[in-house]
Amino acid sequence: MSETLHISSTEFRASAGKFDASKRYLRAGNSGSYFPIPHGKTVDIFRNPSQHWTGRRISIRYSVGGYVQQRSDIDSGSFNATITLTTL
Amino acid sequence: MTSVRFKARGSDGRVAIWRDGSNEAPFDDPLTYIDRVLFHSDLDYPAIVSTHTGTLSLPAQGGRTERNVNHTLFAHGLDGIPFVLGYITIGGQRIPFAGSIPVQMETGGNARWLNLGADDTNVCIHEISGPRGALSAIDVDWTVFVTDTIVS
Numbered sequence: 001m002s003e004t005l006h007i008s009s010t011e012f013r014a015s016a017g018k019f020d021a022s023k024r025y026l027r028a029g030n031s032g033s034y035f036p037i038p039h040g041k042t043v044d045i046f047r048n049p050s051q052h053w054t055g056r057r058i059s060i061r062y063s064v065g066g067y068v069q070q071r072s073d074i075d076s077g078s079f080n081a082t083i084t085l086t087t088l
Numbered sequence: 089m090t091s092v093r094f095k096a097r098g099s100d101g102r103v104a105i106w107r108d109g110s111n112e113a114p115f116d117d118p119l120t121y122i123d124r125v126l127f128h129s130d131l132d133y134p135a136i137v138s139t140h141t142g143t144l145s146l147p148a149q150g151g152r153t154e155r156n157v158n159h160t161l162f163a164h165g166l167d168g169i170p171f172v173l174g175y176i177t178i179g180g181q182r183i184p185f186a187g188s189i190p191v192q193m194e195t196g197g198n199a200r201w202l203n204l205g206a207d208d209t210n211v212c213i214h215e216i217s218g219p220r221g222a223l224s225a226i227d228v229d230w231t232v233f234v235t236d237t238i239v240s
Contacts, residue, residue, distance in 0.1 A: 003101075015096075018133065019129070023135035023236075025134075035182070035233075038184055059197060060193075062193075064183055065183070067178065069190040071195065
């Protein structure tokens with residue numbers, strides 16, 4: 001039978017190593033953490049019906065955690081995907 | 089204070105840690121009570137087995153041209169195709185590979201896109217771009233985490 005639980009002064013394993021304290025897992029971090037995971041959409045295809053006809057062309061906006069790339073000759077909206085910072 | 093409960097069952101190797109230990113529902117049915125589950129052995133926990141960093145140098149591109157290039161970053165050394173995570177750093181900001189990332193975009197919305205992936209042998213960044221106007225060369229710093237989860 002496989003190992004269910006192993007605890008020693010330097011080791012912790014559960015369910016045949018499904019969790020092993022010697023391994024590295026992504027986990028929620030703080031502002032100093034470095035791996036961002038976005039929430040929701042990262043790209044928006046935008047068409048503003050209130051603009052004049054040339055401005056109603058389809059635009060595109062990518063925005064994640066404040067990093068923005070967008071079509072800049074017409075209105076491309078204002079959405080931004082928030083992020084959760086994680087660490088190892 | 090909400091209690092946290094830990095249980096290990098030797099008969100089938102099931103182990104769980106969950107919030108609100110007033111009952112064992114999360115131990116028996118973790119997906120139904122996932123908001124209370126801190127750890128459950130029925131679920132997968134991808135572990136990071138290696139971390140890699142580098143710089144991808146992308147050349148200048150003329151207008152009305154196309155680029156569709158697979159850039160090999162490194163060999164992962166695993167059997168199968170691993171689940172990989174990563175981000176690029178531009179201007180000191182870390183941008184996750186959650187789908188494709190536009191690293192350059194013209195006024196009119198045409199962009200140079202990068203996407204992270206892997207095959208049986210290598211971890212790669214795929215570049216696709218078709219601008220109307222020229223794009224300048226750009227260096228992109230990348231960080232990739234290889235997990236022990238094999239997806240194919």
